[in-house]
Amino acid sequence: MTRSNSLRRRLHGRMFSLPGMITCNEFEDFILAYLDDELPRSKRRVFDWHIRLCKECREYLAAYIASLELTKKALATDEAASLPDVPDDLVTAVMEARKAS
Amino acid sequence: MSLQDDNIADHASDLDTASALQKGDDASAETFVRENIRWMVHTAERILKERSAAEDSVQAAFVKIFRSLDSFRGESSLRTWMRRIVVNQALMVLRKQERLRETSIEPLLPSFDGNGCRLDETWLVKDTPESLLASAQISQAVMTAIDKLPDAYRLVLLLRDIEEYSTSQVAHLLELSESNVKVRLHRARAALKKLLDPVLAGEISQ
Numbered sequence: 001m002t003r004s005n006s007l008r009r010r011l012h013g014r015m016f017s018l019p020g021m022i023t024c025n026e027f028e029d030f031i032l033a034y035l036d037d038e039l040p041r042s043k044r045r046v047f048d049w050h051i052r053l054c055k056e057c058r059e060y061l062a063a064y065i066a067s068l069e070l071t072k073k074a075l076a077t078d079e080a081a082s083l084p085d086v087p088d089d090l091v092t093a094v095m096e097a098r099k100a101s
Numbered sequence: 102m103s104l105q106d107d108n109i110a111d112h113a114s115d116l117d118t119a120s121a122l123q124k125g126d127d128a129s130a131e132t133f134v135r136e137n138i139r140w141m142v143h144t145a146e147r148i149l150k151e152r153s154a155a156e157d158s159v160q161a162a163f164v165k166i167f168r169s170l171d172s173f174r175g176e177s178s179l180r181t182w183m184r185r186i187v188v189n190q191a192l193m194v195l196r197k198q199e200r201l202r203e204t205s206i207e208p209l210l211p212s213f214d215g216n217g218c219r220l221d222e223t224w225l226v227k228d229t230p231e232s233l234l235a236s237a238q239i240s241q242a243v244m245t246a247i248d249k250l251p252d253a254y255r256l257v258l259l260l261r262d263i264e265e266y267s268t269s270q271v272a273h274l275l276e277l278s279e280s281n282v283k284v285r286l287h288r289a290r291a292a293l294k295k296l297l298d299p300v301l302a303g304e305i306s307q
């Protein structure tokens with residue numbers, strides 16, 4: 001952690017404790033509702049304001065969204081590409097269970 | 102396979118498929134099993150991380166599917182309906198194994214100083230998911246990262262973000278409150294982000 005970082009954090013800490021502002025920690029707690037579009041308008045406003053002022057949260061949120069998109073896409077690709085072989089003994093077991101039931 | 106991709110026209114033919122299966126012979130039932138068993142095993146294995154338990158769930162799911170074909174109303178596609186049954190069976194196994202108990206995810210969550218300011222380093226994401234996924238190594242890194250999440254969090258993420266259940270459906274399936282589902286979902290996503298940071302920052306190259 002460099003000196004300029006800790007100075008900036010101290011300034012941020014002051015600024016984000018002002019009325020109408022939220023801290024990074026509070027920002028974190030709003031992310032899910034923000035992405036689900038469930039934030040009340042007043043909270044949405046302070047959230048948007050924080051994004052503009054705070055580079056860390058702006059970059060954090062972008063990485064959070066990118067990681068989620070990457071995960072969704074990776075799993076969809078995986079499902080299309082790497083299905084297991086047809087397990088023959090399982091097919092047999094299923095057919096027997098069907099008859100028995 | 103987005104659940105939202107379903108369209109109404111398909112469901113009408115799915116209703117025909119379902120009623121044909123009910124009246125059908127063993128041969129057509131077996132064809133149906135063979136056509137679907139691979140993605141079903143894959144779905145169950147993703148939840149359970151274990152092949153033999155996944156196969157048991159799929160067998161139980163098929164029994165249930167054949168037994169309740171007459172209750173399929175075409176409100177979703179047949180595949181979506183079957184998928185929900187497989188997921189349910191796999192979750193029952195997880196619950197029996199007591200793997201859904203909450204365990205610590207703290208080390209993977211972001212940290213803040215006394216003023217509530219972010220402590221972790223951030224950077225600008227440059228690559229798109231599409232360009233990252235061109236690399237097989239990166240797809241593998243994503244799978245590995247998901248499997249590192251504690252089950253109680255991994256499941257919430259799989260069910261809501263991947264299987265696209267609603268928050269209230271996930272709450273019902275996992276016997277949690279909706280607010281608990283939301284907390285866990287956000288933590289799971291934040292933890293996954295931290296695990297994928299090296300990939301997103303371009304440190305794992307294609």
Ligand SMILES: [Zn+2]
Binds near residue numbers: 024027054057
């Ligand atoms: Zn911030």
